[in-house]
Amino acid sequence: MDVFRSRADRPVSDRSRTDGLLASAAGGTPALSVWRPPGVMAFGRRDVRDDGFDRAAQIAESRGFQPIERDVGGRAVAYPGETLAFAHAVPIAGASASITDRYERATETLIGALRELGADVVTGEPEASFCPGEHSIRAADGGKLAGLAQRVRADAALVSGCVVVTSTDADAIAAVTEPVYDALSVRFDPASIGSVAAAGGPATPDVVARAVEDAFADGPWGSGRCRTGRVEDGR
Structure with a gap:
């Protein structure tokens, strides 16, 4: 599996x-970036097509x-600075896995990683959470701290998502998401946000990353073998 890392946490276009990542997967090698x-x-x-998008973007900025x-x-998902984004690309050619299979594998892999770090997490999400969807992870007794989405094309699939690591970021996400979602007419409860730290895990983003x-390297797509590359700004 190819693991792509940036030299610095500067803005890199999604x-x-x-x-x-998709180019690597299309060539037969799964790829990951965190x-x-x-x-x-x-x-x-869906946000970008919404009538309230311009207002929402102005509020965020x-x-x-x-x-x-x-x-x-x-x-919309806010990233204050300590919240992780991840993207995992896998080949489609010759693969028997369905969209559901990929979601299940990725969710199980992420839950396993967080539990190994001591976080008490389960699948699911509270009502009116950020980026609502059925492929979510929450603290066993608290708020949502991770969500997953998927993009599929003919030669590769991309499973991506976010992981809220610190309680400080959870508060910052709640503060900006409430007015942004209001502009998009999306229900949101600020108390629905959790974090890895609040679930009993570490409050150190690099450790979680x-x-x-x-x-993922040890999972069904990685075979424990990693080649580390780099993603530069603007490329």
Whole structure:
């Protein structure tokens, strides 16, 4: 499996990053990237088509979050700086896995990584959570801390998502998501956000990121073998 890392946590366009992952997967090699988007609000395609998008983007920018569009579906997700984004690309040619299979494998892999770190997490999400969807992970007794989405093309599939690591970021996400979702007419409860730290895991993004990398490398797509590459800004 190819693991792509940026030299620094500077803005890298979502499309530039995922294009590299998908190209690797299309050539037969699964690829993964786990990174920390610095101060961005990633809007899904449905958000961008919404009548309230311009207002939502203005609100995000006024609060220090650069609006960007991501390649997969789902609703807007804020990344204050310590929240992780991850994207995992796998080959389609010759594969028997369905969309559901990929979701299940990725969710199990992510839950396993977080539990190894001591976080008490389960599948599911509370009512009115951020980026609502059935492929979510929450603290066993608390809020949503991770969500997954998927993009499929003829030669490769991309499973991506976010992981809220710290309680500080959870508070920051709640503060910006409430007015942004209001502009998009999406229900949101600020108390629905959890974090890896609040679930009993570490409050160190790099530790969580490496655990996620290792879990995918040892999973059904990785075979424990990694080749580390780099994703540069703008490429």
